[in-house]
Amino acid sequence: MIHSFLTEQRLDVTSLLSSVGASDRGGIASFVGLVRDHHAGRQVKRLEYSAYAPMAEAECAAIVAEAETRWPVRVALSHRIGTLEVGEAAVAIAVAAPHRGEAFEACRFVIEELKRRVPIWKREWYADGSSDWVNPVAPHAATATEQVEVGSAGGRHG
Amino acid sequence: MTASVETVTVKVLLFASYADWIGRETVEISLPAPATVADLVRQLRDELPQASRLPTRPLTAVNAVHATADSPLREGDEVALLPPLAGG
Numbered sequence: 001m002i003h004s005f006l007t008e009q010r011l012d013v014t015s016l017l018s019s020v021g022a023s024d025r026g027g028i029a030s031f032v033g034l035v036r037d038h039h040a041g042r043q044v045k046r047l048e049y050s051a052y053a054p055m056a057e058a059e060c061a062a063i064v065a066e067a068e069t070r071w072p073v074r075v076a077l078s079h080r081i082g083t084l085e086v087g088e089a090a091v092a093i094a095v096a097a098p099h100r101g102e103a104f105e106a107c108r109f110v111i112e113e114l115k116r117r118v119p120i121w122k123r124e125w126y127a128d129g130s131s132d133w134v135n136p137v138a139p140h141a142a143t144a145t146e147q148v149e150v151g152s153a154g155g156r157h158g
Numbered sequence: 159m160t161a162s163v164e165t166v167t168v169k170v171l172l173f174a175s176y177a178d179w180i181g182r183e184t185v186e187i188s189l190p191a192p193a194t195v196a197d198l199v200r201q202l203r204d205e206l207p208q209a210s211r212l213p214t215r216p217l218t219a220v221n222a223v224h225a226t227a228d229s230p231l232r233e234g235d236e237v238a239l240l241p242p243l244a245g246g
Contacts, residue, residue, distance in 0.1 A: 033246050052173055052238055055222035079245060091246050111246060117224065120245030121174035133175040134244045
C-alpha cells in the first residue's frame with residue numbers, strides 16, 4: 001500500500017498540515033487527539049492501540065474520499081498504533097479548503113466517522129499496574145453506568 | 159454415516175477484548191449452508207464455552223467490510239468480530 005493511515009511512528013502534525021496546503025486553499029483546520037491522563041476516575045499511565053489493519057486502512061481511505069467528495073477539501077489523516085504515553089498524539093487530521101467553514105465541517109466529519117467506523121481498539125494501563133479495554137458507548141451517551149462498569153472491571157486484576 | 163450436508167467454512171478473526179476472552183485470534187468454523195453472520199455468532203457462542211461472553215449481535219465485518227446479522231457467508235470468507243470501536 002502506497003499510503004498508510006496507520007503508523008507506529010510518532011505523528012508529525014507539521015508534515016500533515018503542510019501536505020494538504022496549496023495556493024488555492026485559504027485555510028487548514030486540524031484535529032489532534034491526545035492520550036489523556038484519566039478515564040472514568042482512574043489515572044491512566046499509557047494506552048495501547050491495536051487495529052484490524054487491512055479494514056482500518058480501507059475505512060480511513062473511504063472516509064477521506066467521502067469528505068473530499070462532499071466538500072472542496074484536501075484531507076490528511078494519520079492514526080498511531082502501538083503503545084502511547086500520556087500527552088502523545090493518537091490521531092491527527094488536517095483539512096485544507098478554500099474557506100474555513102468547509103475545512104471545519106469536513107474535519108469534524110472525519111473524526112466522527114473514524115470513531116464510528118474504523119476498527120481500532122485501545123487498552124488503558126492504569127497507575128496501579130492494571131489494565132482494561134476501553135469500551136466507549138456513543139460519544140454523546142456516556143453514562144454513569146458505563147463509568148461504573150469500566151471503573152470496577154479493571155480495579156482488582158492485572 | 160449421515161447424509162452429507164453442504165457446509166460453509168469460514169475463518170473468524172477476533173480482536174482486543176474478544177481475543178482475550180476466547181484466548182485466540184482466529185477460529186475456523188463450519189456451518190450448514192446457507193449461513194449468515196447471525197448463524198455464525200450463534201454457533202460460535204455454542205461451540206466455545208468462553209465465547210458465551212460475546213454479545214448476541216456483535217459488530218462484524220465480512221472480508222474487511224462492515225456486515226450485518228443477515229449478511230450471507232460464502233466458503234472461505236473472513237469474518238471479523240469487532241469489539242466496540244475505540245479509535246481516536
